[in-house]
Amino acid sequence: MPTPEYQRQWRQKNKDKAAKYMRTWRAKHPATALKCARKWVEKNRHKTRDAAMDWYNVHREEFNAKRRKARKINPEPIRERERKRVRTYNPESRKRCYEKNKDNVLADCKEYRENNREKINASQRKWRGRNSKKYIAYMVKANRKWRKEHPEESAKRDAKHYAENADKKRKASSEWRRKNPELRSVYNTRRRARKAGGGGKHTVAQWIFRCELYKWKCFYCDKLLTKKTVTKDHYIPLEKGGTDFAANLVPSCLKCNLRKNSKLIKRGYFISNPSQ
Ligand SMILES: [Zn+2]
Numbered sequence: 400m401p402t403p404e405y406q407r408q409w410r411q412k413n414k415d416k417a418a419k420y421m422r423t424w425r426a427k428h429p430a431t432a433l434k435c436a437r438k439w440v441e442k443n444r445h446k447t448r449d450a451a452m453d454w455y456n457v458h459r460e461e462f463n464a465k466r467r468k469a470r471k472i473n474p475e476p477i478r479e480r481e482r483k484r485v486r487t488y489n490p491e492s493r494k495r496c497y498e499k500n501k502d503n504v505l506a507d508c509k510e511y512r513e514n515n516r517e518k519i520n521a522s523q524r525k526w527r528g529r530n531s532k533k534y535i536a537y538m539v540k541a542n543r544k545w546r547k548e549h550p551e552e553s554a555k556r557d558a559k560h561y562a563e564n565a566d567k568k569r570k571a572s573s574e575w576r577r578k579n580p581e582l583r584s585v586y587n588t589r590r591r592a593r594k595a596g597g598g599g600k601h602t603v604a605q606w607i608f609r610c611e612l613y614k615w616k617c618f619y620c621d622k623l624l625t626k627k628t629v630t631k632d633h634y635i636p637l638e639k640g641g642t643d644f645a646a647n648l649v650p651s652c653l654k655c656n657l658r659k660n661s662k663l664i665k666r667g668y669f670i671s672n673p674s675q
Pocket residue numbers: 617618619620621622651652653654655656669
């Protein structure tokens with residue numbers, strides 16, 4: 400029985416013969432040969448990776464075409480393999496690889512972007528269509544950040560935009576005011592309260608609740624009111640330190656509201672003092 404060392408030496412001396420023997424053996428035992436080859440590759444990753452990359456760089460097109468075809472026919476195994484790679488990939492090693500090849504990677508990316516502008520734009524459009532909420536949230540955040548970092552530039556842009564769209568804006572805001580009378584009065588009183596320094600705020604629902612509490616009747620003259628005719632009165636006037644919280648709001652007819660002005664008067668005041 401020849402020793403392994405002797406076998407090695409014989410193979411060294413008779414390379415052609417040894418290769419021929421191996422070929423015949425592999426032809427006879429294809430399954431075992433494949434298994435052995437895989438095991439060897441697994442054990443010698445560092446050796447095979449470079450060779451594989453060299454081969455891939457030469458046969459790139461052909462390999463990718465084959466892969467695309469295989470994926471079309473039977474997508475699941477390939478997808479599963481990719482999922483596994485993503486699940487198990489090591490971010491540290493990826494980072495190291497990137498750092499090592501940074502210039503090449505960035506140059507490749509740039510070249511790809513330049514050559515595939517249309518394709519990239521189309522796929523971005525598609526993504527935005529599918530993820531419009533995410534996209535808007537992202538843009539709002541990015542925009543805010545940019546504005547914070549470029550205050551002068553953003554003020555300039557705002558002024559320009561406003562000058563160009565002033566008419567349109569005026570129209571839109573008067574349209575909005577017409578359509579949202581309740582919200583409008585909420586904002587108006589909030590602004591007045593802010594100016595007077597009383598503070599506080601309320602919602603539309605809270606205001607409606609106050610109206611219902613007083614049965615949609617004017618607090619000062621008992622006149623029956625509707626959503627259209629009711630006005631918001633600050634029981635303690637804002638000018639006297641009243642707040643814009645719902646508790647300080649009473650429904651009032653327009654007439655009483657104007658008559659009351661910024662006085663502090665009791666409930667039903669204009670029933671007993673109709674001339675004032
Ligand atoms: Zn009234």
